[in-house]
Every structure is written in C-alpha cells, then in structure tokens.
Amino acid sequence: MDGTTCRLRPLGDIPEHFAPHRPGNCKKPAYWCLARVVGVFCWATGIVVHSAMSGLKTNEQALAGQLLSERSWKGWLLAGDLNFGVYFVARALLAAQAQALLRLTEVRARKLARSAGLKLHAGLDAPIDWIASAHDQCPADLTPTPVPGRLLAVRLCRRGFRPLTLYLFTTLTDPLQCPASELAQIYGLRWNVELCFRYLKAQMNLGFLECHSADLVRKEWLAGLLAYNLIRWIMGASAALAKLPIFWLSFSRARQLLLGWLARNPHHRRRAASWKRLLGRIAKARQPKRRKPRPPEPRAIRHFARDFAKLQGSRTAARRKLMQTYAKS
Numbered sequence: 001m002d003g004t005t006c007r008l009r010p011l012g013d014i015p016e017h018f019a020p021h022r023p024g025n026c027k028k029p030a031y032w033c034l035a036r037v038v039g040v041f042c043w044a045t046g047i048v049v050h051s052a053m054s055g056l057k058t059n060e061q062a063l064a065g066q067l068l069s070e071r072s073w074k075g076w077l078l079a080g081d082l083n084f085g086v087y088f089v090a091r092a093l094l095a096a097q098a099q100a101l102l103r104l105t106e107v108r109a110r111k112l113a114r115s116a117g118l119k120l121h122a123g124l125d126a127p128i129d130w131i132a133s134a135h136d137q138c139p140a141d142l143t144p145t146p147v148p149g150r151l152l153a154v155r156l157c158r159r160g161f162r163p164l165t166l167y168l169f170t171t172l173t174d175p176l177q178c179p180a181s182e183l184a185q186i187y188g189l190r191w192n193v194e195l196c197f198r199y200l201k202a203q204m205n206l207g208f209l210e211c212h213s214a215d216l217v218r219k220e221w222l223a224g225l226l227a228y229n230l231i232r233w234i235m236g237a238s239a240a241l242a243k244l245p246i247f248w249l250s251f252s253r254a255r256q257l258l259l260g261w262l263a264r265n266p267h268h269r270r271r272a273a274s275w276k277r278l279l280g281r282i283a284k285a286r287q288p289k290r291r292k293p294r295p296p297e298p299r300a301i302r303h304f305a306r307d308f309a310k311l312q313g314s315r316t317a318a319r320r321k322l323m324q325t326y327a328k329s
Contacts, residue, residue, distance in 0.1 A: 001067075001078050002193040021033065041192070065139045072096070074098065075098075076098045076099065078093060082105055085105065106120075122165050126151055130169065132146075154166045238283040
C-alpha cells in the first residue's frame with residue numbers, strides 16, 4: 001500500500017475537487033492542480049487491487065482508511081511504509097480484518113516500547129498492544145480500541161551499505177510461524193510498489209491527466225488502471241509459462257508487444273497460435289542484468305540552462321500578445 005500524486009490542469013470543476021498546489025517557496029498564484037492517490041498492489045504480480053483518489057486536503061492515511069472500509073480484506077497482509085505506520089491505519093486494518101505490516105519511525109517505535117515498559121534495542125521482538133495516545137487519530141466510525149500485535153526491531157547489515165535498524169509493527173503475533181527475519185524480507189518486497197507507480201505514471205501516462213472535469217479525471221485514472229492490469233495479467237501468463245518471476249520481465253517491452261499484437265490481429269482466424277507466440281516473445285523480454293555493481297551517486301541535481309522565459313498569466317493572453325506582435329511586424 002502506497003500513495004502518489006497526479007498533475008491536472010485547472011479546467012472545469014477540477015479546482016473545486018482538486019485544489020491548485022503552490023509550493024511553500026512560491027509567491028505567485030498556483031496553476032497546477034494535484035490529485036492524491038492511494039493504491040494497494042499485489043506484490044507477487046504487481047496488479048492494482050484497489051485504489052482511492054481525492055484532493056490534497058485529504059492525507060494518505062485518511063485515503064487508506066477509506067480504501068480499507070470499501071471492501072473486505074479478511075486474510076490479506078497489507079504492508080505500508082513510514083507514512084502509514086500510525087495508529088489510524090493500524091486501527092483501520094484491524095476493523096477490515098486484515099493483517100498489518102507497518103514500518104515505524106524510531107520516535108514512534110520508542111514511544112510504543114515505553115508504553116509497554118520495554119526498552120527499544122536491535123533484535124527486539126515483543127508482543128504489544130498499540131493503545132491510542134492523546135495525539136493519535138482514529139477513524140470516525142471506529143472506537144479507539146487497542147490493536148494487538150508485535151513490535152520488531154530488525155538490524156539489517158549488507159556488504160557495501162550502511163547498517164539499518166528496521167522498526168516494524170505487525171498483527172501477526174506468532175513469532176514461530178512468522179519470524180522477524182521473514183517479515184523483514186516481506187517488507188523489502190514493498191519496494192515493488194514504487195516501481196509499479198513509476199510504470200503507471202511513465203508508461204501508462206497517468207502522471208498527467210488531460211481532463212476537463214473532476215468526474216473524467218477519476219474515469220481516466222480507472223481506465224488507465226484497467227489497461228495496466230491487463231498488461232500485468234499478460235505478463236503473469238508469460239511468466240507462468242516460462243516458470244520465472246514476473247518482475248524479471250520488462251513492462252515497457254510487454255506493453256509494446258501487446259499493442260503491436262492488437263494492431264496486427266484485429267480479426268485473425270489463428271488468434272490462438274499468435275497469442276501463444278506473443279506470450280513467448282514477452283517471456284523473452286527480460287530486464288537487463290547488471291554485470292557490475294551500481295556505483296554510488298551523489299545526492300545532487302545538475303543545473304540545466306533555461307532556453308525559454310516563464311509564462312506569465314494565461315496562455316490565451318500570451319497568444320493574443322504574440323499575434324499583435326506579428327501583426328505589427
């Protein structure tokens with residue numbers, strides 16, 4: 001479970017539902033509108049299971065609570081990063097009958113350990129009841145009852161990387177069936193959600209939605225999710241035939257092959273044979289393997305020269321001014 005934003009133009013009733021966003025250091029009127037999106041992805045296939053969209057006034061935790069209350073999640077294990085490691089999300093997961101695996105900040109993990117009379121240290125694996133404090137929020141339709149679970153502090157050491165202590169809260173209370181090391185490995189799979197959002201925004205062109213109403217914004221987002229899930233389903237079929245993980249395959253190449261197959265075979269009689277060939281070609285389109293380890297990159301950006309001036313005012317007024325300049329010349 002993770003969240004992201006989509007950029008919109010202020011057309012029609014879009015500013016009423018998705019307010020324009022102005023950065024903190026910007027003093028000029030805001031132009032672009034932003035829509036906040038929270039989605040649940042299957043970490044085995046990358047398919048979008050459920051999604052919720054709203055304006056920036058609704059935070060990701062509230063969207064997650066709305067998403068969890070809209071369907072049954074019994075038997076699911078939902079993982080969330082630091083932004084979802086709060087009591088609000090844990091209580092919503094408990095009400096949805098889902099298992100939780102949430103990452104906590106060190107400050108929040110220390111407070112939870114102190115509330116149970118424990119000392120936070122690496123290797124901690126203790127049962128705990130997450131009791132809402134005076135500063136914790138709770139879903140409006142739920143009572144702030146304690147959430148039973150376990151508090152984990154897993155020390156990760158990998159050659160070539162800095163050591164990291166991972167603080168997790170999970171509702172899987174049996175340490176024999178769900179050891180802390182396995183839960184840490186499962187949480188590591190959460191990074192695939194970031195890649196899925198990148199494919200949605202870059203490959204499916206959902207990072208910038210060209211719509212003229214808020215209703216069409218939601219419809220375009222859902223239509224893009226349907227197309228994305230179709231590509232993921234085909235990649236899953238190809239990976240099953242080739243007996244390899246789906247994330248070894250290239251999403252962009254699978255999308256190109258599917259579009260080419262649809263253009264060449266609108267009413268083909270031997271579609272079954274061509275479909276098998278398509279699955280075989282997708283199974284061969286694999287991610288490149290790095291021969292050398294990736295070198296460390298500096299956390300800095302390069303300054304690019306600005307060839308064009310900034311647009312002041314509306315584009316219609318700029319066009320009118322440009323036409324007047326051409327008329328005078």
